[in-house]
Amino acid sequence: MSKRRAATCQCSICHQTRPCSDVAPGESIREAIATEIQKQTPAWNSDQPVCTSCLNQFRAEHFRHLLEEEKGELSDLEMRVLDSLREQDSIAANVNEKFDQQLSLGDRISDQLANFGGSWAFLILFAAVVLIWMLFNGILIAQEAFDPYPFILLNLVLSCLAAIQAPVILMSQNRQEAKDRLRSEYDFQVNFRAELEIRLLHTKLDQLLSHQWQRLLEIQQLQLELMEELAERRDKPSS
Structure with a gap:
């Protein structure tokens, strides 16, 4: 079958x-969007249907005009949100995954070093190495110490370690700031898209309420006319 x-x-x-x-x-399209359609397509009227794809484009254009009137020139992020609204694309994304795909091998190594340098494992290992160094050169093998007190070689090693560790940590912090900046941009786009969708829902609800009130008024008018007609028939003397 x-x-x-x-x-x-x-x-x-x-x-x-x-x-x-x-x-x-066409009659279900709210007035502001219908006006936008008639601006770009003068031959269109409210009796003609419009597909969802075209309707989304006109909605995006309408929001763009509203935002330009409110804010002036739109930013790249706002234009990107309007494009996603026009194409009905999702703008939510996994920022961590997208950012990690852009990292080079050196960036990954420096991040690992920075993470290890800020851990308890590094502190314990560092303290153990320094303590063993001082014991071997100050107490246990004082006669054959390769770095006797005041441990000049140890100071040199620690200075070199600090000089290497500082830029590694700074590079990792810069990448973290870039990731936070990217996350804030995505948050702004998602919130801005949600704001536009909520405004669209509010206008749709207002349109539905206005249509409902209009229908109720029409029904009430019909009921009044029927009641008047029934009253006339009742008061009319029988022939």
């Missing part, structure tokens, strides 16, 4: 045939 084909409708903007579930009737 053959399956029934889904009903299709033609978009009045792009003139492509799509499933009717992906096409919105």
Whole structure:
């Protein structure tokens, strides 16, 4: 038994045939978006359907005009969010994974060294090495010490270690700041996208409420007319 084909409708903007579930009737489009459509497509009217893809583009253009009126020139991040809204793409991403893909071998090694240098294992190992060095050269083998008191060679080794460790830690901190900056940019895009979606939902709710009130008023008017007609029939003397 053959399956029934889904009903299709033609978009009045792009003139492509799509499933009717992906096409919105023109009368359901709110006034601000309809005005934007008529600006770019003067031949369009509210009786013609519009597909979801075209509708998203007009919504993005409408939001762009609103934001330009509120803020002036838009930033690259805001334009990126509008593009994602137009294409209905997700802007959420795993920042750690994306940032780690950009790291070189030297960056990974320096991060590992910085992590090890800030751990208890390094502190314990460092204290043990210094203590053993001082014991061997100060007490146990004082007669044959290769670095007798005041441990000049030990001071040189520690100075070299500090000189190497400091830039490694700074490089790791710079990469952490870059990662935090990238994370804040993604957070801004997600929050900005959510704000636009919420504003769109609010306008849709307002439109639904206005339509409901209009329908209720029409129903009430019909009821009043019926009641008046019934009253006239009741008061009319029988012939």
